[in-house]
Amino acid sequence: MQKNFKLKLAAATVFTTTVAFMSTSLLAHTRLEVPEVTEGVRTSNNLVIGHGCGENDVIGTSVVFPDGVDSTVTVDGAAYTGKITDFIENWGNLNQKIYSTAVFTFQEEKEDDKENVLGFWAGGGNSLPHHLAGYIPFRVSAATFKADSCAASVKVYVSIADICQITPISGFSAETVNLWTHSNLDTPYDRADDPADPSGNSGPATLTFKRASALPASCGATGQVVEMRPSAAQINRDMPIKYNGTQVWPKP
Amino acid sequence: MCKIYSKQFISMTAFTTLVSLASFSHAHDAGATMDPDGTVAKFTGYASVTCFDDGNGAADHLAVSVKDTSPPVPGLLVNMQVIKGSRAANTTDPVSGDGSFSPEITVQGGNGVYQILVNKTNAGARSFQVSYHCMTSTNAHTGTDITVNQFE
Numbered sequence: 001m002q003k004n005f006k007l008k009l010a011a012a013t014v015f016t017t018t019v020a021f022m023s024t025s026l027l028a029h030t031r032l033e034v035p036e037v038t039e040g041v042r043t044s045n046n047l048v049i050g051h052g053c054g055e056n057d058v059i060g061t062s063v064v065f066p067d068g069v070d071s072t073v074t075v076d077g078a079a080y081t082g083k084i085t086d087f088i089e090n091w092g093n094l095n096q097k098i099y100s101t102a103v104f105t106f107q108e109e110k111e112d113d114k115e116n117v118l119g120f121w122a123g124g125g126n127s128l129p130h131h132l133a134g135y136i137p138f139r140v141s142a143a144t145f146k147a148d149s150c151a152a153s154v155k156v157y158v159s160i161a162d163i164c165q166i167t168p169i170s171g172f173s174a175e176t177v178n179l180w181t182h183s184n185l186d187t188p189y190d191r192a193d194d195p196a197d198p199s200g201n202s203g204p205a206t207l208t209f210k211r212a213s214a215l216p217a218s219c220g221a222t223g224q225v226v227e228m229r230p231s232a233a234q235i236n237r238d239m240p241i242k243y244n245g246t247q248v249w250p251k252p
Numbered sequence: 253m254c255k256i257y258s259k260q261f262i263s264m265t266a267f268t269t270l271v272s273l274a275s276f277s278h279a280h281d282a283g284a285t286m287d288p289d290g291t292v293a294k295f296t297g298y299a300s301v302t303c304f305d306d307g308n309g310a311a312d313h314l315a316v317s318v319k320d321t322s323p324p325v326p327g328l329l330v331n332m333q334v335i336k337g338s339r340a341a342n343t344t345d346p347v348s349g350d351g352s353f354s355p356e357i358t359v360q361g362g363n364g365v366y367q368i369l370v371n372k373t374n375a376g377a378r379s380f381q382v383s384y385h386c387m388t389s390t391n392a393h394t395g396t397d398i399t400v401n402q403f404e
Contacts, residue, residue: 040304040363042395089365090302093399114400141397142304144365 030061030160030180031205033135039212043140044098047205052130053164053175060104060123060163060249061136064238065095065207066156066230067118074227075151087151087226088209089144092116095207098137103128110238118234121241123163123249130164143209152211152223157182157204159235161189168251180204181239185232188250189239201229280396283321283381284403286330286370290377297370298402301334303386304363306395311386313360316368319381320348328376330354333369336361345380353383 028050037043052058068084068091084091093116097109105125109117120138128134145151160180167176169188179191184200191203215223230238241249287295303311318332325348333342334357341357359366372378386396 042304042306042397090300090397090399092300092401093397114403116400142302142306142395144302144304144363 028133029203029205030162030178032158032207034140035206036208036210037140037143038210039145040142041212042142045138045140045207047136047138047160049103049128049134049136049162051133051178052128053162053178055130056164056175057127057130058134058162058164058178059127059166060121060241062119062121062161062163062239062241062249063136063138064110064119064159064230064235065117066228067112067116067234067238068092068228069112070231070233072229072231075224077225080226084154084226084228085146087146087149087154089146091143094141094143095119096139096141097122098139100137101125103134103136106243108243110242118238123241140207145209145211145213147213148216150215150219150224151226152215153208154226154228155206155208157201157227157229158207159189159204159230159239161239163249166249166251172250181235182229185230185235187232187235187239189235280385281381281383283379285377285379286372286403287375288377291375292404293372293375295372295404296402297400299368299398299400301366301368301384301386302364302395302397302399303361303366304395304397308392308394309388309390311363311394312389313358313362314366314368314384314386315356315358316382316384317343317353317356318345318370318383319351319353320345321351321379321381322348322377324348325376328372328374328378330370330372330378330380332357332382333371334359334366335369336364336366348378353381356383358387 030049033046033048034043049058073080073084096117097107097120104122107122110119112118122136162178165176179189181189181191181203182200183191183193183203240247301314303314314334316332316334318330320330329344331344336359339359339361341359343354343357345354386394388394
């Protein structure tokens with residue numbers, strides 16, 4: 001009996017050690033459960049938080065979608081001076097938070113002055129253990145591609161901060177926050193430069209809208225690939241978490 | 253340590269219940285106040301309503317109406333227009349503050365983006381509610397979303 005117990009204990013120890021090793025060696029970026037959605041279809045989605053900040057649990061997350069107002073738009077990799085609404089006619093209020101206390105207790109949407117949703121945050125209550133994944137639900141509404149545009153797809157970069165400790169910006173570190181953001185926007189929320197990623201785009205999650213309606217004949221068979229990044233001004237304005245007008249994170 | 257910071261999050265957020273804004277941009281029946289200072293006759297609310305199949309069927313038309321909830325003022329009425337492609341319609345709430353909506357109008361444009369406008373006949377603050385619903389050809393409610401483009 002005692003021997004069996006010892007064996008079980010030994011097996012459990014090996015299991016724990018293995019899991020601990022795996023959890024620290026297989027660190028996943030925070031990404032969307034459904035990274036591609038189809039035009040005209042409303043899609044339930046999740047932000048998937050992959051891990052904590054080292055050994056620190058995640059206590060909240062802040063998410064920002066490009067507003068399309070002063071965002072940077074490219075077409076087939078070239079700068080485009082027009083608006084995203086030249087391609088997605090109803091951009092501006094497509095992403096809504098789905099209420100859930102499965103991971104965090106508190107949550108709210110981030111809105112512009114017309115109450116269109118630009119992002120959301122969730123935090124407080126239980127912490128997300130640093131070695132477990134957490135699903136934060138939201139909904140992607142039905143996008144409509146502009147009929148006369150040549151866009152075959154529109155990829156949107158979604159900036160995310162997974163918060164492990166509430167600090168001022170000066171306290172940002174690998175132990176306090178995971179920044180899934182662009183590395184070259186020149187904001188305090190930029191993630192560290194990655195020499196292997198000159199575009200600076202490897203940090204954020206992506207959400208790609210795939211066209212379902214027919215391309216105009218003049219566009220050719222493949223159409224254009226459109227991408228949108230947020231402006232630095234928007235990240236500085238919308239990445240902080242505010243509650244009833246008071247900034248909660250980063251600590252002012 | 254983590255627990256301490258988690259508690260900070262709670263204390264920062266739990267001190268009051270969430271404010272429920274009268275929101276123009278979420279529900280399918282929504283309210284707001286135009287021209288709160290009462291000086292802008294041209295004040296216009298402009299939004300895009302997207303109709304799509306949410307499982308109830310493809311949209312056939314968008315049905316809208318408007319209700320002026322402010323007390324009556326002579327010569328000051330609230331209007332609403334809906335436009336898609338080459339089709340448009342207009343409705344006016346003929347009696348302010350009586351609790352009744354304007355006559356409902358529809359534009360038959362199938363799935364896609366409809367433009368809706370709310371405006372008024374003169375300067376003066378007007379609180380109002382709009383009702384907007386995408387409907388199938390059998391008059392079943394189907395996918396309806398809104399983006400507010402302008403409110404000034």
